[in-house]
Amino acid sequence: MPRWGRTPPTTGGTGRRSEENNKTDRRHYPASLSPDAAIDSWPFTGLCPPQGAVPSMVRGWPLASREPLGSIWRKLLARLAVLAGVVALVTVVAVQLAERSADEELDRELARATETYATSLEAWQQQYWALAAIYAEDPALRDANFLNGDALASIGSRLTRWNGATGSQATMIVRPDGTLLAGSFSSTVPEGETAMLGTDILRTAANGGLGRSFVTWSNGQRGYAFAFEVDTVPEAGAEIVVVIAPLSELEQYLQLQSDTVLVADRSGIVAVANRRDAIGRPIDEFAGPPQAGRKVPFAQRQSRLVNSRNGWTLSVSRSSEDAVQYVRLVGWLAATGTSALALLALLILSRRAAYVERLALQRKMRTELEETVDRRTAEMREANRHLREEIARRQKIEKDLRETHIELTQAAKFASVGQMSAVVSHELNQPLTAIRSNAELAHEYLDREDNDLARSKISTILDMPDRIARLTKRLLNFSRQPRTDSYPLALSVPLDDAFGIMEPRMQKEDAIFDLDVAPDLFVMGGRNRLSQVFINLIANALDACASADIPCHIAVRSRREDGMIELQFSDNGPGVSKEQEPRVFEAFFSTKERGKGLGLGLSVSAKIVSEFGGELLYRPGENGGATFIIAMPALAQKENVA
Numbered sequence: 001m002p003r004w005g006r007t008p009p010t011t012g013g014t015g016r017r018s019e020e021n022n023k024t025d026r027r028h029y030p031a032s033l034s035p036d037a038a039i040d041s042w043p044f045t046g047l048c049p050p051q052g053a054v055p056s057m058v059r060g061w062p063l064a065s066r067e068p069l070g071s072i073w074r075k076l077l078a079r080l081a082v083l084a085g086v087v088a089l090v091t092v093v094a095v096q097l098a099e100r101s102a103d104e105e106l107d108r109e110l111a112r113a114t115e116t117y118a119t120s121l122e123a124w125q126q127q128y129w130a131l132a133a134i135y136a137e138d139p140a141l142r143d144a145n146f147l148n149g150d151a152l153a154s155i156g157s158r159l160t161r162w163n164g165a166t167g168s169q170a171t172m173i174v175r176p177d178g179t180l181l182a183g184s185f186s187s188t189v190p191e192g193e194t195a196m197l198g199t200d201i202l203r204t205a206a207n208g209g210l211g212r213s214f215v216t217w218s219n220g221q222r223g224y225a226f227a228f229e230v231d232t233v234p235e236a237g238a239e240i241v242v243v244i245a246p247l248s249e250l251e252q253y254l255q256l257q258s259d260t261v262l263v264a265d266r267s268g269i270v271a272v273a274n275r276r277d278a279i280g281r282p283i284d285e286f287a288g289p290p291q292a293g294r295k296v297p298f299a300q301r302q303s304r305l306v307n308s309r310n311g312w313t314l315s316v317s318r319s320s321e322d323a324v325q326y327v328r329l330v331g332w333l334a335a336t337g338t339s340a341l342a343l344l345a346l347l348i349l350s351r352r353a354a355y356v357e358r359l360a361l362q363r364k365m366r367t368e369l370e371e372t373v374d375r376r377t378a379e380m381r382e383a384n385r386h387l388r389e390e391i392a393r394r395q396k397i398e399k400d401l402r403e404t405h406i407e408l409t410q411a412a413k414f415a416s417v418g419q420m421s422a423v424v425s426h427e428l429n430q431p432l433t434a435i436r437s438n439a440e441l442a443h444e445y446l447d448r449e450d451n452d453l454a455r456s457k458i459s460t461i462l463d464m465p466d467r468i469a470r471l472t473k474r475l476l477n478f479s480r481q482p483r484t485d486s487y488p489l490a491l492s493v494p495l496d497d498a499f500g501i502m503e504p505r506m507q508k509e510d511a512i513f514d515l516d517v518a519p520d521l522f523v524m525g526g527r528n529r530l531s532q533v534f535i536n537l538i539a540n541a542l543d544a545c546a547s548a549d550i551p552c553h554i555a556v557r558s559r560r561e562d563g564m565i566e567l568q569f570s571d572n573g574p575g576v577s578k579e580q581e582p583r584v585f586e587a588f589f590s591t592k593e594r595g596k597g598l599g600l601g602l603s604v605s606a607k608i609v610s611e612f613g614g615e616l617l618y619r620p621g622e623n624g625g626a627t628f629i630i631a632m633p634a635l636a637q638k639e640n641v642a
Contacts, residue, residue, distance in 0.1 A: 073353065080349075083342040087335060094334035106318070114316045117261055120253065121314065128245040129210065129226050131166055135241045136228035159184040169223045169244040173230070176206040176238050188246075189217045197225060197242065205229050205240045214271040215244060222247050222271065247272055260317035262286060268313065283315055435461050486524045486612055488635055491567065492517060494527050495556070498534035502542075511542060511552035518558050521565050522635040525612045533608050533616075536601035537569040537628050544573030544626065560634055567630040575626045576618070584618045 138158075155173070163171040163184035172183030178194045185191050196218070201211035204227070211227035223244040230239040254261045254274040263272040264283040273279055278286055439461060445454035495517060506513055538554060545552035552571060559566045576584060583589045585606045606616040614632030621627045 080346065083345060087338040087342055090338045091335040094330050097330075110316060110318055113259060113318065114314065117257075117259075117316055118314055121250070121263065121312065124245075124250055124253075125212075125224070128166075128168070128224070128243055129212070131162075131168070132210075132226040132228045132241055132243040135162065135171070135243065136230045155182045156184070166243075167246065167249075169217075169221065169246045170242070171244075172242050174202070174240050174242055176202050176240060178202060181239065186246075189221050189223075189244075190219055193218060197227075201225055201227050201242075202240060205242075206238060211240075214265045258318075260286075260315075262315040262317075264313040264315070283313060286315065286317070486526060488522055489525045489527055489530070490519070491521045491523060491530070491558070491565070492519055494525075494530035495534055497527065497531040498538060501531075501535060502538045505542060506538075506552075506554075509542060509546065509552060511545070511554060513538075514553065514555040516555075516557050517567070518560070521558055521560065523565060523612065523614075523632045524635060525632070529608045530612075533605040533630065534569075536605045540601060541569065541571035541573060541626070544571060544575075548574045563634055565632050565634045568627055569630075570621055570625060570627045572621075572623075572625045575620055575624055581618065581620075585616070 159171045159173070159182055162168075163186065168186070169189050170183060170185045172185075172194070173181040174183075174194055174197070175181065178197060178199075180192055180194050183192065185193075196215045198213060198215075201213045204211035206229055208229060211225070213225055214222065215225045216222050223246050225242055225244045227240050227242045230241055250263075250272055251274070254272065257274060261274055262270050262278055262283055264270050268283050270278045270281055270283050270286075275286075442454045442458050442461070445451075495515070499513065499515070505511075541554045542552050550572065552573070555568075555570045557568045557570070559568070580589075585602050588600065588603075602616070609616045609630055609632065612632055614630060617629040617631065619627050619629065
């Protein structure tokens with residue numbers, strides 16, 4: 001039964017014609033693209049082609065055999081470019097229109113707000129200006145006897161009453177040169193101060209005008225001064241009424257506003273603002289002066305400057321964030337709507353192109369798969385080669401590190417032997433001297449035929465080589481290359497070796513060696529290497545005390561707890577500073593004078609202890625000096641080897 005028809009053509013020419021059509025259509029396709037394969041690849045599931053049709057019936061739908069794949073995608077990309085251009089054009093036009101509308105509305109709102117603030121500032125200014133004008137017309141101030149006794153006291157009371165009723169910072173009568181005649185001052189400003197008025201405001205008032213200016217008191221309080229000349233009789237002299245208004249009321253008003261409002265004086269310095277960081281700074285730092293003919297970008301148009309008739313400069317800044325959000329919303333809606341249409345068109349085009357692409361992709365994937373397998377195989381072989389080289393390199397590095405550690409250990413040993421050479425020479429010289437002196441005495445006793453005394457001296461001579469042999473044996477054991485393995489060991493054995501080697505030096509330096517170590521402490525370690533650790537710790541203690549020129553006292557204590565054995569080596573030397581503590585176990589770091597140490601002892605010792613599963617620690621002594629702690633896993637008694 002044909003796959004696309006419900007009723008098969010069974011009779012007449014209809015059936016033969018259908019077969020001929022099928023044969024003809026099959027000849028239009030390569031062998032790899034049969035009609036059945038094309039039917040299986042039909043992208044629109046559920047849409048049934050007309051009866052008797054084959055893939056070529058999809059008229060106008062390009063197939064791989066009819067049109068090159070590159071040509072198909074070039075057409076698709078061209079259509080996408082057109083759609084993208086339409087989306088961009090619609091979005092730009094919509095954003096431009098919305099921006100223009102929001103821009104004009106922002107300018108109108110900002111202009112209205114600026115006029116409102118300017119009106120409020122002028123109203124606040126006029127109420128104090130009016131007070132100064134009214135005070136200047138007071139008959140008591142125009143009296144020629146103003147400066148006489150009781151009249152002056154009355155004027156002072158009058159000014160105090162005025163000042164308290166109006167809430168001014170100060171109300172005063174001054175001469176044109178700033179001399180204070182009478183005045184009343186609030187508790188927030190310095191009493192009797194006039195220096196902050198300056199000459200401009202008094203000169204303007206003396207010439208019949210209204211003097212006004214921002215003032216700053218010596219205690220940091222700020223105000224605004226109004227000055228009017230008093231029309232006095234000539235013999236009374238020139239008088240000027242000065243009313244200084246506090247800026248707190250104006251600042252409270254501005255703090256309630258959502259806009260950023262800045263008020264600057266004639267010199268362009270911000271005097272009043274609802275931004276504390278702006279006061280005392282040039283207004284141009286926050287809002288540059290307007291430039292004629294210059295259109296400020298929409299997103300930056302947030303402020304407008306107005307020059308008032310009173311010599312103030314008012315700057316009002318309003319964020320355009322709401323307008324920007326509106327413009328963004330319009331642009332987003334325009335872009336979204338246009339994009340939706342574009343995506344719909346793109347979907348149709350992509351479904352059309354996907355049908356052709358799948359056919360070509362299958363052939364391409366087979367080729368790429370073979371190439372990928374070959375490439376991955378080559379990469380795997382190369383990776384294996386690199387891995388083998390890296391393993392060999394790391395093994396060589398580990399070997400070099402082990403050899404370097406062994407060399408450093410031997411270097412530290414030889415350094416210790418070198419430091420002890422003088423003491424060892426002295427220790428060897430003593431028995432040799434004793435042998436010589438006893439031999440001479442024995443010879444003398446033999447000449448006297450005193451055989452008993454001669455025999456005792458000869459016995460003493462025979463003991464001396466044993467003493468020399470013990471010392472040289474310990475030095476030889478210490479200097480030779482140690483075993484690298486670990487084995488059960490009593491800590492008392494390497495401790496005795498270390499004490500025997502260091503005993504001559506301790507005796508020479510009158511050092512006290514206080515040893516309190518339990519005899520049944522066993523660990524996994526090496527006799528020679530642990531001896532080197534103990535020798536390094538004892539030698540460091542002796543060196544530290546020698547540098548401080550004090551008798552050395554070395555205490556060795558043991559403790560067993562929670563399966564661990566701790567040996568504490570403490571001395572009474574100067575210890576280590578807190579700055580040097582983190583570097584105590586660094587290689588080549590030394591607190592000794594130059595030439596008196598390689599800085600390897602503690603570093604090598606810490607490495608040796610760590611090889612035995614332990615740890616070498618440092619902490620300051622409780623009564624000064626230094627304490628080094630060796631912590632190692634303990635062995636049970638039954639595990640010990642004799």
